[in-house]
Amino acid sequence: EIVLTQSPATLSLSPGERATLSCRASQSVSSYLAWYQQKPGQAPRLLIYDASNRATGIPARFSGSGSGTDFTLTISSLEPEDFAVYYCQQRSNLITFGQGTRLEIK
Amino acid sequence: QVQLVQSGAEVKKPGASVKVSCKASGYTFTGYYMHWVRQAPGQGLEWMGWINPNSGGTKYAQKFQGRVTMTRDTSISTAYMELSRLRSDDTAVYYCARDLRLSEGAGIHLWPMYYYDFWGQGTLVTVSS
Numbered sequence: 700e701i702v703l704t705q706s707p708a709t710l711s712l713s714p715g716e717r718a719t720l721s722c723r724a725s726q727s728v729s730s731y732l733a734w735y736q737q738k739p740g741q742a743p744r745l746l747i748y749d750a751s752n753r754a755t756g757i758p759a760r761f762s763g764s765g766s767g768t769d770f771t772l773t774i775s776s777l778e779p780e781d782f783a784v785y786y787c788q789q790r791s792n793l794i795t796f797g798q799g800t801r802l803e804i805k
Numbered sequence: 806q807v808q809l810v811q812s813g814a815e816v817k818k819p820g821a822s823v824k825v826s827c828k829a830s831g832y833t834f835t836g837y838y839m840h841w842v843r844q845a846p847g848q849g850l851e852w853m854g855w856i857n858p859n860s861g862g863t864k865y866a867q868k869f870q871g872r873v874t875m876t877r878d879t880s881i882s883t884a885y886m887e888l889s890r891l892r893s894d895d896t897a898v899y900y901c902a903r904d905l906r907l908s909e910g911a912g913i914h915l916w917p918m919y920y921y922d923f924w925g926q927g928t929l930v931t932v933s934s
Contacts, residue, residue, distance in 0.1 A: 742902075754905075755922070786849065793866070794866070796850040
């Protein structure tokens with residue numbers, strides 16, 4: 700099973716700042732990686748798929764990069780609605796999710 | 806607009822079974838794979854399997870083989886997930902989630918993309934004696 704390790708576990712930033720979230724795979728997943736946002740009491744929302752493709756309706760401030768084992772989700776300028784938990788997910792070998800990064804308001 | 810509406814919360818005893826429904830609207834139900842993903846309280850996400858609503862074909866995560874059954878009723882655009890022999894660690898929110906890709910393109914059958922663009926609101930299943 701491919702293990703996805705997300706860091707940091709919690710990220711404290713202010714609106715307007717840049718957020719950089721990391722996801723590291725225990726073995727290569729090529730570009731088969733997605734990012735989801737989840738707010739309390741809600742279902743996850745697809746942000747990025749295949750490492751760098753924005754899903755329909757996702758604002759341009761969200762971007763994804765990386766390949767192989769190291770991936771990054773960047774939010775260029777945080778809006779108040781961006782504070783949530785973010786998960787990465789791979790589909791290269793079975794399906795696994797990371798444990799999540801909580802993005803909180805500083 | 807695409808909507809997936811799930812059935813309500815359930816409380817079950819250990820050893821029992823639960824069946825969760827997911828009614829789709831706003832798109833062609835048979836055109837996209839439907840996945841099931843669960844999330845234990847305060848925990849991460851876990852993929853359980855998918856059903857092809859067109860053919861009824863299924864694929865389950867090995868962890869759930871023998872305990873999960875996914876079915877569908879195309880006449881009412883509804884997918885179902887039944888989990889049997891429930892244990893306390895099955896307590897979780899269960900989500901249905903639509904696959905990002907059409908299941909057929911230019912007459913060619915396509916496998917799921919395993920990314921999920923629309924989700925149900927979730928169904929809390931509590932297993933407790």
